[in-house]
Amino acid sequence: MKKLSLRLRLIIFFTIISCIVWSVAAVLSWKETRENIDEFFDTYQLALGRQLAAADWQNISPESQKITDKIIKNIYNSEDDDDTIGFAVFNLQGQMVFHDNENGKNFAYSPTTGMFSKENIDGDVWRIVRIPSADTKYIVAVGQELDYRDDIVSDMVEEFMLPWLIGLILLLVSIIIMISTEFLPLKKLTQKLKTRNPDDLSPLETTKIPTEILPLIEAMNYLLQQAEAMITRERSFISDSAHELRSPLTALKVQLEIAQMSEDDPQTRASALKKLELGIERSSRLVEQLLALSKIESSFAKQSNVNEVIDWKGTAGQIIEEYMPEAEQKHITITSHLSNEGPAANGNPVLCALLLRNLIDNAVKYSPDNARITVYVQGGKLEVINSETKVNQDILSRLSERFFRPAGQKQAGSGLGLAIAERIARFHNCRLAFENKEEGFSVSLLPL
Amino acid sequence: MRILLIEDDSLIGDGLKIGLEKLGFNVDWFSDGADGKEALSQAPYDAVILDLGLPGQDGLSILKEWRAAGHKEPVLILTARGDVDQRIIGLNSGADDYLGKPFALMEVQARLNALIRRQNGHIIPTIAYKDISFNPMTRNVSRNGKEIVLSPKELSLLELLLLNKNKVLSKETIENKLYSWDDDVSSNAVEVHIHHLRKKLGKDIVKTINKIGYILGEA
Numbered sequence: 079m080k081k082l083s084l085r086l087r088l089i090i091f092f093t094i095i096s097c098i099v100w101s102v103a104a105v106l107s108w109k110e111t112r113e114n115i116d117e118f119f120d121t122y123q124l125a126l127g128r129q130l131a132a133a134d135w136q137n138i139s140p141e142s143q144k145i146t147d148k149i150i151k152n153i154y155n156s157e158d159d160d161d162t163i164g165f166a167v168f169n170l171q172g173q174m175v176f177h178d179n180e181n182g183k184n185f186a187y188s189p190t191t192g193m194f195s196k197e198n199i200d201g202d203v204w205r206i207v208r209i210p211s212a213d214t215k216y217i218v219a220v221g222q223e224l225d226y227r228d229d230i231v232s233d234m235v236e237e238f239m240l241p242w243l244i245g246l247i248l249l250l251v252s253i254i255i256m257i258s259t260e261f262l263p264l265k266k267l268t269q270k271l272k273t274r275n276p277d278d279l280s281p282l283e284t285t286k287i288p289t290e291i292l293p294l295i296e297a298m299n300y301l302l303q304q305a306e307a308m309i310t311r312e313r314s315f316i317s318d319s320a321h322e323l324r325s326p327l328t329a330l331k332v333q334l335e336i337a338q339m340s341e342d343d344p345q346t347r348a349s350a351l352k353k354l355e356l357g358i359e360r361s362s363r364l365v366e367q368l369l370a371l372s373k374i375e376s377s378f379a380k381q382s383n384v385n386e387v388i389d390w391k392g393t394a395g396q397i398i399e400e401y402m403p404e405a406e407q408k409h410i411t412i413t414s415h416l417s418n419e420g421p422a423a424n425g426n427p428v429l430c431a432l433l434l435r436n437l438i439d440n441a442v443k444y445s446p447d448n449a450r451i452t453v454y455v456q457g458g459k460l461e462v463i464n465s466e467t468k469v470n471q472d473i474l475s476r477l478s479e480r481f482f483r484p485a486g487q488k489q490a491g492s493g494l495g496l497a498i499a500e501r502i503a504r505f506h507n508c509r510l511a512f513e514n515k516e517e518g519f520s521v522s523l524l525p526l
Numbered sequence: 527m528r529i530l531l532i533e534d535d536s537l538i539g540d541g542l543k544i545g546l547e548k549l550g551f552n553v554d555w556f557s558d559g560a561d562g563k564e565a566l567s568q569a570p571y572d573a574v575i576l577d578l579g580l581p582g583q584d585g586l587s588i589l590k591e592w593r594a595a596g597h598k599e600p601v602l603i604l605t606a607r608g609d610v611d612q613r614i615i616g617l618n619s620g621a622d623d624y625l626g627k628p629f630a631l632m633e634v635q636a637r638l639n640a641l642i643r644r645q646n647g648h649i650i651p652t653i654a655y656k657d658i659s660f661n662p663m664t665r666n667v668s669r670n671g672k673e674i675v676l677s678p679k680e681l682s683l684l685e686l687l688l689l690n691k692n693k694v695l696s697k698e699t700i701e702n703k704l705y706s707w708d709d710d711v712s713s714n715a716v717e718v719h720i721h722h723l724r725k726k727l728g729k730d731i732v733k734t735i736n737k738i739g740y741i742l743g744e745a
Contacts, residue, residue, distance in 0.1 A: 324606040325535050328628040332541030335631040339548050346544060357537045 085261045092253045100239075100246050108235045115231050119222055120194065120207075126163065127209040127220040135167055135216045138176055147179040162223040164204075167216055175216065185219045196224070263287055267295070279306040315375070315480070319368050322481050322492065326361040333357055367494040371480070374429065374501045386427055390420030390455045393431050394438075398453060401442050410445055414453040421460050421523045422506040433502040436495040437462045437521055443491070452517070460523040467519035474512045496521075527642060527682060528552045528569060528703050532562030532585070533577040533604065542575065545631040550665055550678050550685075551638065552706045559583035566592060570702050571599050572642050575634070578605040578616070586619050593620035600641035604629070639663055646689050653688045655742065658727055660688055667727075674726050679704060683719045687732060687742040696739040716740075 082090075164181030166174050172187035184199045191208045198204075199221075206221035263286055270282070281299040284292060333354040340347040394416050405412050422430075441451045441464050450465040469477070476482050478500035481493040500510050503523055513520045529546060533539040534557045543553045554569065556562035559580035566574065578585035589601055600622040605612060613624050622644075623637050639662045643651070653660045657670045665681055667674045676684065686695065686703050697716050704719075705711045720732055720740060733741050 321606045324627040325538065329535060329537030329541060331628050332538060332545055332631055336541055336545045336548065339545065339631075346548075350541075350544070353537055353540065360537070 085257055088257050089254050093250055096246055096250055100242060104235065104239050107239065108231060111234050112231045115227055119227060123207055123220045123222060127207060127218050130165060130167065130218040131209050131211045135175060135211055143176060162226040165218065165220045167218050169216055185221060191217060264291060318481055322364065326357055326364060329357045330354060364492045367492050367498065370432065371494055371498050371501065374498065374505065384426040385424050388420060388422060388425050388427050388430050391416040391418045394434055394453060394455055397434050397438050401438055405442050408447045410442060410449050410451060412451045412453065415456060417456045419458055420455050421458055421508045421525050425506040429502045429505060433499045436499045440495055458525060461520055463515065463518045463520045465518040468514055469512065469519050477512050478510055527572045527685065529638065530565055530571045530574045531555045532559065532580065533557065534580050542634065549635045550681050552704060554706045559588055563588045563591065566597055566599065573638050574599050574601045576601055576603050578603060586616065589619050589621060600645050602637055602641060636663060655688055655691065660684060669727055676726060680719055680722055684723060692743040694735050694739050694741045
């Protein structure tokens with residue numbers, strides 16, 4: 079029953095219920111009719127019995143029996159209704175003095191009077207009542223075959239239950255038609271979804287949909303909308319990535335060609351090979367960052383359930399330590415004020431470390447010599463400030479765009495570092511804010 | 527042939543400069559859009575290679591400004607975005623040709639040569655003068671069907687003279703066409719190259735017009 083369709087279940091349910099109701103009605107009316115018929119015929123039997131009891135049986139002659147036989151025969155020949163009533167008259171000695179020359183012939187004598195009893199006569203069941211005659215010297219027995227009563231009851235019940243049966247069938251047919259029509263929108267929807275192109279993420283039609291199913295359709299439309307947004311994002315990511323990979327590939331190709339052309343010029347060749355290596359390093363970094371970005375996007379989609387306590391203080395301290403040699407080369411000083419009151423208490427520690435690394439890497443890479451970098455983790459906020467940097471106001475909001483590189487960059491980069499950081503921030507219900515402060519250019523990570 | 531190259535990617539810019547110079551061009555390379563835009567008025571360029579995604583000012587708006595200012599130098603556009611719409615916009619903005627990344631150096635060379643040839647009114651790839659013929663693509667020179675080996679600078683000088691047949695070219699013009707701003711040019715470099723050309727191709731190939739310059743053919 080689990081997989082049976084709702085439509086079929088409703089139809090079966092209605093059919094069973096209707097049949098039960100009809101059957102109960104039929105049985106009840108059969109019983110009622112039966113009682114009525116019994117009462118009617120019993121009254122009739124008693125009336126006939128009393129009439130017979132009033133007759134003068136003393137002076138009955140054999141002639142009378144003959145005449146009666148004739149009359150009854152005539153009645154039979156006229157094929158009138160046979161109500162299968164029979165009678166017989168006995169004297170107190172148990173001798174039959176008169177009978178209807180028919181069924182009554184076989185009636186047995188019994189001294190008990192005034193009571194109906196069921197008796198077996200020639201294999202048929204009869205209902206017989208015995209009444210004493212007016213002079214109490216005779217007993218009159220009147221009986222009727224019970225089969226006859228049953229036939230009448232069946233006829234009557236049949237007659238008035240048949241229209242009901244037809245009504246019931248009509249009712250069931252209309253219920254089936256109605257349920258099927260009501261389920262048509264669902265069926266059509268199923269068909270539409272089955273034949274739908276996987277690329278087609280347009281919302282489903284909501285007109286002519288019953289209000290009970292509407293929330294389902296709306297939920298599906300919301301899902302489709304989300305899926306479309308995700309696919310658009312993925313497509314633009316793939317297309318952007320492909321374009322971004324073209325430049326490093328061009329660089330590799332051109333440098334390779336120079337190396338091939340410079341067989342007689344070892345110096346140019348060596349320099350071209352050096353640049354080829356640089357280009358390959360740059361490409362691998364780009365690919366790594368693209369992979370990181372796509373991993374974050376997919377863990378975003380999967381609602382990755384890594385939810386551990388984040389050690390902001392320890393992680394930040396460790397990453398700052400790593401960048402110390404590079405900073406010292408440029409005479410950059412890094413100051414840190416670290417506590418464990420980071421922007422998010424729990425989350426993915428690997429992603430948070432990547433975020434911190436990207437921010438500190440940017441700060442060291444893009445700061446001029448002798449600059450001061452300050453890293454704060456306190457009061458639910460992470461902030462990195464570069465003392466000597468100022469970022470043009472109109473590009474502040476574009477810094478976290480994928481592949482965005484402001485004009486005049488001397489450092490090699492993919493334009494993905496801050497985009498990755500921004501995705502990680504969103505993943506932890508935080509946001510990145512860029513600001514030109516008095517102390518310098520500030521990047522901060524704040525809870526939403 | 528002096529080429530103006532505006533490309534922000536250091537590895538591509540550097541590669542194009544070195545590669546094209548090996549192929550006989552003189553290349554001035556700018557990585558900033560605004561600087562590159564100004565450079566076009568500062569020297570007699572034969573063609574421009576322009577990247578579209580530039581810091582400072584983007585390639586298309588530079589190109590539009592050049593065309594509006596009446597610059598007619600052929601422009602070859604380089605871009606990572608190779609879709610048709612981009613090409614149409616580029617060509618409608620006044621570009622003469624379009625090259626999608628990644629490309630081969632040889633293709634850049636072939637397209638530059640085609641652009642320069644068209645600009646100078648030549649359709650056939652080989653330029654002939656008297657008994658000398660020169661193919662700018664293969665950079666082969668032959669005299670009476672016999673191949674003559676010339677140095678890259680001598681080739682560039684011969685090409686310049688052939689393209690400006692019957693015109694007097696000053697020593698300064700020749701220096702500007704032959705050398706980029708990165709080259710150290712000795713004061714008698716042009717004279718030395720002319721001397722070599724005469725030695726290899728015949729005394730009468732180039733005439734010296736006193737105090738004005740040099741000419742190939744009749745003044």
